[in-house]
Amino acid sequence: MQDTFPLKTPTQTRMSGAGMALRRFYSDLRREPLGHAGFIVIMILILAAVFAPLLAPYPAARQSLGEALQSPSAQHWLGTDEFGRDILSRLIWGAQITMRTVLSVSAIVGPVGLMIGITAGYFGGRTDAILMRFTDVVLSFPSLVLALAFAAALGAGLNTAIIAISLTAWPPIARLARAEALVVRNTDYVAAARIYGASHLRLLLLYIAPMCVPSVVVRLTLNMATITLTAASLGFLGLGAQPPMPEWGAMISAGRRFMLDQWWVAVMPGFAILITSLAFNVLGDAMRDILDPRHTRG
Amino acid sequence: MSSDTLGGPARAFAGRVLQFAISIFALIAVTFTIGRLLPTDPVGAIVGELASPEAYAAMRERLGLDQPVIWQFVSYLRDLVHGDLGFAAMTGRPVLDDLKIAFPATLELATLAIIISFILGVPLGLAAAFNRDTWIDHIARIISLVGHSIPVFWFGIVGLVVFYAWLQIAGGPGRVDVFYEGLVPPVTGMILIDSLLAGETAIFWNAVSHIILPASMLAYAAMAYITRMTRAFTLEQLNQDYVVAARAKGAGQARILMHHILPNITVQLVTILAISYGGLLEGAVVTEIVFSWPGLGQYMTSALLIGDMNAVVACTMVIGLMFMTLNFLSDIAYAFLDPRTGEG
Numbered sequence: 001m002q003d004t005f006p007l008k009t010p011t012q013t014r015m016s017g018a019g020m021a022l023r024r025f026y027s028d029l030r031r032e033p034l035g036h037a038g039f040i041v042i043m044i045l046i047l048a049a050v051f052a053p054l055l056a057p058y059p060a061a062r063q064s065l066g067e068a069l070q071s072p073s074a075q076h077w078l079g080t081d082e083f084g085r086d087i088l089s090r091l092i093w094g095a096q097i098t099m100r101t102v103l104s105v106s107a108i109v110g111p112v113g114l115m116i117g118i119t120a121g122y123f124g125g126r127t128d129a130i131l132m133r134f135t136d137v138v139l140s141f142p143s144l145v146l147a148l149a150f151a152a153a154l155g156a157g158l159n160t161a162i163i164a165i166s167l168t169a170w171p172p173i174a175r176l177a178r179a180e181a182l183v184v185r186n187t188d189y190v191a192a193a194r195i196y197g198a199s200h201l202r203l204l205l206l207y208i209a210p211m212c213v214p215s216v217v218v219r220l221t222l223n224m225a226t227i228t229l230t231a232a233s234l235g236f237l238g239l240g241a242q243p244p245m246p247e248w249g250a251m252i253s254a255g256r257r258f259m260l261d262q263w264w265v266a267v268m269p270g271f272a273i274l275i276t277s278l279a280f281n282v283l284g285d286a287m288r289d290i291l292d293p294r295h296t297r298g
Numbered sequence: 299m300s301s302d303t304l305g306g307p308a309r310a311f312a313g314r315v316l317q318f319a320i321s322i323f324a325l326i327a328v329t330f331t332i333g334r335l336l337p338t339d340p341v342g343a344i345v346g347e348l349a350s351p352e353a354y355a356a357m358r359e360r361l362g363l364d365q366p367v368i369w370q371f372v373s374y375l376r377d378l379v380h381g382d383l384g385f386a387a388m389t390g391r392p393v394l395d396d397l398k399i400a401f402p403a404t405l406e407l408a409t410l411a412i413i414i415s416f417i418l419g420v421p422l423g424l425a426a427a428f429n430r431d432t433w434i435d436h437i438a439r440i441i442s443l444v445g446h447s448i449p450v451f452w453f454g455i456v457g458l459v460v461f462y463a464w465l466q467i468a469g470g471p472g473r474v475d476v477f478y479e480g481l482v483p484p485v486t487g488m489i490l491i492d493s494l495l496a497g498e499t500a501i502f503w504n505a506v507s508h509i510i511l512p513a514s515m516l517a518y519a520a521m522a523y524i525t526r527m528t529r530a531f532t533l534e535q536l537n538q539d540y541v542v543a544a545r546a547k548g549a550g551q552a553r554i555l556m557h558h559i560l561p562n563i564t565v566q567l568v569t570i571l572a573i574s575y576g577g578l579l580e581g582a583v584v585t586e587i588v589f590s591w592p593g594l595g596q597y598m599t600s601a602l603l604i605g606d607m608n609a610v611v612a613c614t615m616v617i618g619l620m621f622m623t624l625n626f627l628s629d630i631a632y633a634f635l636d637p638r639t640g641e642g
Contacts, residue, residue, distance in 0.1 A: 137324045142621040149614045152602040153332045260463045270452030277447035
């Protein structure tokens with residue numbers, strides 16, 4: 001196991017070979033049909049979010065009461081809601097909100113989880129015991145209910161939702177990073193760097209953290225599916241992005257009143273959530289198979 | 299008594315109990331903090347905007363908000379121990395009384411859901427493992443992937459549209475039809491049991507037609523998890539030498555399943571039973587909204603929207619407590635029922 005680690009510091013390897021590694025990763029990914037499909041869906045969603053003003057046939061807030069609650073047609077592919085707003089356009093604009101939520105939460109919990117995990121794993125002993133006990137406590141909370149309570153206490157809104165989800169989403173990352181750090185800290189190159197007098201901070205940031213990044217990224221990708229679902233649940237319960245923002249969960253909640261007669265208003269946004277979360281899940285699974293050969297596909 | 303007189307298992311047990319106790323304490327601390335984080339002014343909410351400064355101060359004192367935070371926490375703990383969760387502004391009744399009605403409804407829904415998810419998930423997982431990489435396995439994989447990715451509240455809406463509005467084979471929202479409402483004396487608070495106790499079979503079957511849809515919709519996510527885990531556990535066993543040996547001796551698939559696989563994965567299944575049950579309690583929160591199910595989830599979200607923090611905090615507490623206890627039991631089951639995981 002140990003002799004497979006590179007002799008150069010991982011940071012150097014990463015700098016010189018980042019482009020090549022990415023290219024190799026992509027060619028591996030293309031051999032996983034499901035994972036590749038997930039990757040393409042995520043790319044489409046990101047493009048939809050970025051180019052929403054160009055792609056959406058109508059502005060998200062354009063009301064047209066004369067066209068209210070129309071079933072799917074050539075003008076409105078996915079139908080219209082109670083204000084005559086085009087559902088497809090709102091879903092495309094809504095991709096911005098979903099992507100913003102998912103990326104913001106990941107940008108918070110990734111580094112936080114990584115730092116807590118590698119600090120615990122690297123120092124071991126009492127530091128490890130305290131940090132991991134804390135992690136386990138947060139892990140044992142029911143995350144959706146806690147996010148609900150936080151969102152209620154802090155006031156409803158998109159930013160509150162992002163904070164509330166982040167507060168409960170970091171522990172799995174920390175646990176994973178700790179497990180990786182426990183292995184990496186005993187490797188020869190870390191010992192060599194320590195003999196040269198590298199400080200704890202330098203060892204943590206330049207020698208240990210980079211080795212833990214791949215598995216953290218995999219875990220984050222899988223987490224994005226859960227984040228999408230939690231954010232949609234908060235939106236559905238009225239605690240996420242507020243109307244008239246075209247948040248997918250909130251759109252379902254608004255369409256619920258018409259579900260028995262105009263089913264498309266509530267059902268269409270659900271497909272957007274399902275497809276997004278499915279794409280993150282299959283992409284994450286494929287990434288795990290590629291980046292972590294120890295974890296054979298079970 | 300020094301710690302080395304304790305054996306390995308006893309020490310591991312003590313460690314888990316300690317972790318559980320810390321988690322419970324943390325839950326209490328977090329709910330206390332959430333109750334105080336609220337930006338709105340609890341005193342103002344009671345006395346109104348036009349109250350005199352004296353009345354305001356008097357109410358502030360009555361609520362104990364003039365005390366130091368640490369003292370407020372202590373009295374919060376004391377109230378908890380006495381089962382005093384405060385009044386719900388929403389209903390004007392003690393929160394505890396509301397919970398006594400709401401909790402059995404959620405429990406009934408989640409329990410039926412866990413039964414459904416096990417009845418479907420375990421055989422599917424076994425079938426997938428025994429037929430690895432065949433179409434059965436692929437279908438099981440797709441079912442479980444979708445189950446992991448589906449928004450449970452949306453799935454409930456789709457279920458209502460299809461089975462209630464279009465096919466008309468399931469009862470609609472609520473626990474029973476309106477004209478049956480309140481006819482059964484509440485004994486356990488679970489309408490399936492109460493109606494049987496009262497001998498009201500018509501109401502029982504009506505309640506069944508109402509609960510079956512939300513329970514099945516809620517069960518799906520848990521079933522996805524149970525299928526995946528059962529498949530993984532079974533594959534792990536199938537690769538063991540003893541199974542290969544049994545095969546070599548000519549044991550059939552059925553014999554291997556009944557005599558070798560099932561006894562060995564039972565403990566693992568018990569642990570995921572506890573974990574899934576906790577997850578279902580959470581899922582019930584959003585499912586209840588869709589089906590107008592009068593349980594904890596609906597109670598909590600109505601309280602959330604009007605900022606009734608006593609009710610919100612109490613619900614978080616009850617669900618958190620259940621969730622943690624189930625996880626704890628799952629840990630214990632795994633560590634002590636399975637002779638292979640001799641810890642310490």
